[in-house]
Amino acid sequence: MAMYNGRSIVTGLVLFFALLTFPFWYGLGAAPAPEPDLNTPAIQKLVEKKCVENREFMRANHMELLKEWRNAVVRTGNRVYIAGDGKKYEMSLQNTCLDCHANIPPKQVKTTSNQLSQVQFCNSCHSYVGVKPDCWTCHIQPKEGR
Amino acid sequence: MQRRSFIKIGGFCALGLGALPVARVFAGSNQTKYAANPEALPGKQWAMVVDMQKCWEEGEPDCTDCILACHQTHNVPDIGSVKEEIKWVWTEPFENTFPEQKHAYLAESVKGKPVLVFCNHCANPSCVRVCPTKATYKRSDGIIMMDYHRCIGCRYCMAACPFGARSFNFRDPRPFIKEVNGAFPTREKGVVEKCNLCEERLAAGLVPACVEACKHNALVFGDLDDPESAVRKVLRARYTIQRKPDLGTKPKIYYIVS
Amino acid sequence: MLAKALRGSKGYGQWVALLVALFGIGFMYYLAQLQQGLTVTGMSRDVSWGLYIAQFTFLVGVAASAVMVVLPYYLHNVKSFGRITIFGEFLAVAAVTMCLLFIIVDLGKPTRLFNVLLYPTPNSILFWDMVVLNGYLLLNILIGWNVLEAERKGVVPPKWVKTLIYVSIPWAVSIHTVTAFLYAGLPGKHLWMTAILAARFLASAFAAGPALLIILCLVMKRISKFDAGEEAIGKLASIVTYAMAVSVFFVGLELFTAFYSQVPGHMYSLQYLFVGLYGQGNLVPFMWTFTLLAIIALVLLLNPKTRTNERTLTIACVAVFVSLWIEKGLGLVIAGFVPNAFKKVVEYVPTLPEVLITLGIWAIGGLILTVLYKIAVSVKEETAR
Known part of the structure; x- marks a missing residue:
């Protein structure tokens, strides 16, 4: 089988493949996965250091959980979450999640900036994996302004 | 493999993937994971x-307590231009609020008087x-609610609302909020x-912020049902x-003007 | 077939370059709009739709170019249209694409566009408009491309194409009807809430679409070897004449209903359009331009001598197109918001970024049209040999 323009086709394919896999080899040897900082006053005060569900569940499913909370609160008006262990929580990103997970001084989170609320707990992982949550264009850190 | 059967299998796979979310919904645990706040005010309409x-008659002429309370509670920005103004509750002259009531010999008691609109x-x-x-x-309690996570900003609702109750965020509102709640x-x-209608306050057992803010109890809130x-x-x-x-939208805000 | 669009005369290259440049400028300004929000436009809390939605509304009408050649050809065997159905369909493709783009640039949150599909809402007319517009676009792409492909190969188009063609005829009616319903069902918007709005949209569509098609055919006759033929142009001109007359008649009906009844709500927007309201009337000069152009168009079209003369026919078609752009675009959309819910007049003036983004989308439409017409003309020139 004859191949026309073989050279340019092969070069093109190689280039294409290199570009396609760029993120993988670019990330080789990069920084290790960050450990999100749990050292906040609210968490320190907890007797049992546990989120609304256990750590493994939260790691894997926090996004789904947040979406479910959002829909439950906004669309059905249910605001109380009954956790697996029977404990009840108010479903609120600003008033429940961030009560514990806000751990940078409020001054740094000037609400006037669009990028605001670099909530360190969320951001440490999210910037590592390059996933930008779009929560903070509306939701704000609770401490300031309260 | 035959091309035809490949396409067939592919098609079924795609169909299966498409049905996956549906299956998930039905398979999902239906235990009561969510509940309403027990303190929430119950209401049907x-x-x-x-x-x-x-x-x-009783209020101070420049009183804006209800407006301030609402706008502070809900982080309503003060954009500072009529064009892009954002407001949840404000006043309009009587003649503009009730244009069909306007005539040349209006009683002094209402003429040009500000009427609260929302x-x-x-x-x-x-x-x-x-x-x-x-x-x-x-919502089932009659509140017309917005899901800001879902709005695409087409502004069809603004065209459809005959009361001018809706505002659009032409720009980032954050810099225009003086005191953030x-x-x-x-x-x-x-x-x-x-x-x-302060649904977040109703859920916590509180009446709307404007109702609470009025020193003269000029705002009465409750369940029509x-x-x-x-x-x-x-x-x-x-x-x-x-x-x-007359437009048939069945408003649920009533006014006493005389 | 696409390759035919890549080769052309120097003039062709320059024209394409101009359109690409205009698109580029519009795109830059769109990026700014994405960054800063719709604050870059002249739209306001009171006039919450402006130039973009006006273009969209008018261009839905232009898409009628397809049905006005397809219907006579396939249902009434008007043979002379056989050569130009493809151009009607390709014009519809360009017009509908522009419609969709104008909706997208008007969105506050374009990244959430697909929420319309994720949460389908049949009680919203916008949902149905999305369905019929995309359907019409797809129909015309499929039909146009396959008919042209068949013509190039000298064979009859496959049978399913014929079925699609028959489907496309009522479908064309649906795009104007549904677009009119976007407006006609809103309480409190008296200018829009008229039972003949869909009929008005159909009438002006059947005038504006074929008028542009006539202009394009005459241009092609000049710059290429393709001639639509006197008979086809003549028949199209008759269609434009009837449709324009009906369209103007319908505007007259609105004026009668409002001003004879003397119901204020029905008069306000029309007063704002033609004489101004409470001393404000940005659209007054536009509406009198519409009136003047509509009269010129009708005089030229109703007179057989000027209708059959290419030069005067071109003037008439341009007058039809521009007048309807004012009436069904700017006038209808903007004046619908005037006066506002509090009987106050808030005026709207588009900004430069808004105008340039609009021009950019017209340039994309022009590009699509140019490329598709180039291919079609090349095929026609080839098969004529």
Whole structure:
């Protein structure tokens, strides 16, 4: 089988493949996965250091959980979450999640900036994996302004 | 493998993937994971009576307590231009609020007087009818609610609302909020917003912020479905009017003007 | 077949370059709009739709170019249209694409566009408009491309194409009807809430679409070897004449209903359009331009001598197109918001970024049209040999 323009086709394919896999080899040897900082006053005060569900569940499913909370609160008006262990929580990103997970001084989170609320707990992982949550264009850190 | 059978299998796979979310919904655990706040105020059809007579007679001329309370509670920005103004509750002259009541010999008691206006939380809302994503919808307690996560900013609801109750975020509102209420979110550039009848306060067992803020109790809030509620009592006793009732949207805000 | 669009005369290259440049400028300004929000436009809390939605509304009408050649050809065997159905369909493709783009640039949150599909809402007319417009676009792409492909190969188009063609005829009616319903069902918007709005949209569509098609055919006759033929142009001109007359008649009906009844709500917007309201009337000069152009168009079209003369026919078609752009675009959309819910007049003036983004989308439409027409003309020139 004859191949026309073989050279340019092969070069093109190689280039294409290199570009396609760029993120993988670019990330080789990069920084290790960050450990999100749990050292906040609210968490320190907890007797049992546990989120609304256990750590493994939260790691894997926090996004789904947040979406479910959002829909439950906004669309059905249910605001109380009954956790697996029977404990009840108010479903609120600003008033429940961030009560514990806000751990940078409020001054740094000037609400006037669009990028605001670099909530360190969320951001440490999210910037590592390059996933930008779009929560903070509306939701704000609770401490300031309260 | 035959091309035909490959396409067939591929098609079925795609179909299966498409059905996956549906299956998930049905397979999902239906245990009661969510509940309403036990303190939440129960209501089937919230409504408000705005006693403007009381406001005009007893209130201080420049009083804006209700407006301030609402706008502070809900992080409503002060954009500072008429063009891009965002407001949940404000006043309009009597003649502009009730254009069909306007005539040359209006009583001095109403002539040019400011009337409090906000979302009418219509029982037959045209904004809900036109929204292409159900971002604005009617709750079972009659509140016309907005899901700011879902709004695409087409502004069809603004065209459909005959009461001018809706504002659009032409730009990022954050820099225009002087005092941020950390307990409530802001909105973002590109979505429509309006009065939510303080559903977040009702859920916590509180009456709307504007009602609470009024020193003269000119705002009466309650459940239309309950014959003994405060609104029903006022409606029985006083003559009330509504904005543009002829349009059939069935507004749930009533006004006392004389 | 696409390759035919890549080769052309120097003039062709320059024209394409101009359109690409205009698109580029518009795109830059769109990026700014994405960054800053719709604050870069002249739209306001009171006039919440402006130039973009006006273009969208008018261009839905232009898409009628397809049905006005397809219907006579396939249902009434008007043979002379056989040569130009493809151009009607390709014009519809360009017009509908522009419609969709104008909706997208008007969105506050374009990244959430697909929420319309994720949360389908049949009670919203916008949902149905999305369905019919995309359907019409797809139909015309499929039909146009396959008919042209068949013509190039000198064979009859496959049978399913014929079925699609028959489907496309009522479908064309649906795009104007549904677009009119976007407006006609809103309480409190008296200018829009008229039962004949869909009929008005159909009438002006059947005038504006074929008028542009006539202009394009005459241009092609000049710059290429393709001639639509006197008979086809003549028949199209008759269609434009009837449709324009009906369209103007319908505007007259609105004026009668409002001003004879003297119901203020029905008069306000029309007063704002033609004489101004409370001393404000940005659209007044536009509406009188519409009136003047509509009269010129009708005089030229109704007179057989000027209708059959290419030069005067071109003037008439340009007058039809521009007048309807004012009436069904700017006038209808903007004046619908005037006066506002509080009987106050808030005026709207588009900003430069808004105008340039609009021009950019017209340039994309022009590009699509140019490329598709180039291919079609090349095929026609080839098969004529």
